[in-house]
Amino acid sequence: MMISTTDNEARRTSPLAYWRYGHDYLRIAHTLCRQHRIPCADAQVAYHAAAQGIEFSLKAFLRARGETVAELRTGIGRSLLKALARSEAQGLPRIPAPWRASVAEIALCHQDAQFVYLVAPEGTFPELDPLIGAGIFVLDTIAPDVARH
Numbered sequence: 317m318m319i320s321t322t323d324n325e326a327r328r329t330s331p332l333a334y335w336r337y338g339h340d341y342l343r344i345a346h347t348l349c350r351q352h353r354i355p356c357a358d359a360q361v362a363y364h365a366a367a368q369g370i371e372f373s374l375k376a377f378l379r380a381r382g383e384t385v386a387e388l389r390t391g392i393g394r395s396l397l398k399a400l401a402r403s404e405a406q407g408l409p410r411i412p413a414p415w416r417a418s419v420a421e422i423a424l425c426h427q428d429a430q431f432v433y434l435v436a437p438e439g440t441f442p443e444l445d446p447l448i449g450a451g452i453f454v455l456d457t458i459a460p461d462v463a464r465h
Contacts, residue, residue, distance in 0.1 A: 329385045331465045334376035335455065341369030342451040349444045356436030363434050366447040367396055367426035370419060373454040374399040374408070380461040381406045394430075396423035409457060411450045418446035 327333060345366035349359070375388055378399070383391075383406075392398040400419065404410060411419055425432045436442075 329379070331376045331380035331462045334372050334379055335458065335462045338369045338371075338373030338376055338451060339455055341365045341372060342448055342455075343369075345369060345444055346448050349442050353441060355438075356434070356440045356442050357438065359442045360431075360433060362442050362444060363422060363425065363447075364431045366444050366451065367422045367431065370422075370447065370451045370454065371396050371399055371426065373451055373458065374403045376462055377403050377408055377454070377458040378406060380458065380465040393428040394426065395428040396426040398428070403454075408454070411453055415446045415450035415453060419450045422447060 342365075345362045348354070348362040348365065354362070371394065374396075375392070378388060378392075379385075383402075392402060396419070400411075400423065410416065422434065425434045
């Protein structure tokens with residue numbers, strides 16, 4: 317049996333698919349920081365993966381609330397700030413303060429067109445727990461919306 321391109325695209329961009337992408341990216345970021353002690357200056361992949369995980373999680377919520385892929389692409393693009401603002405406008409509870417500050421910081425790097433290098437003091441190591449916590453908060457919060465969809 318062959319799956320049509322339309323069916324494949326619908327499955328790939330469903331709320332559940334975005335939820336899984338968010339979960340996978342957050343898990344990758346967590347694993348990178350736990351298994352490899354890499355200084356912040358060289359750990360941009362971990363930051364990018366965490367930011368991407370949060371972005372996909374927010375887009376899962378928005379898809380579950382009825383936004384189309386086209387609306388996400390034109391209205392949000394890859395901007396973490398835009399995705400967070402739109403999600404909160406659609407009823408997502410605010411990310412708790414300790415994690416929200418980390419999301420705001422990484423959102424400055426996770427821009428619409430690219431991921432910009434995160435400058436960190438020399439010799440420091442990534443502390444991604446607040447970003448992972450924020451992502452898990454979003455995933456847990458939106459799970460009922462995603463399941464209903």
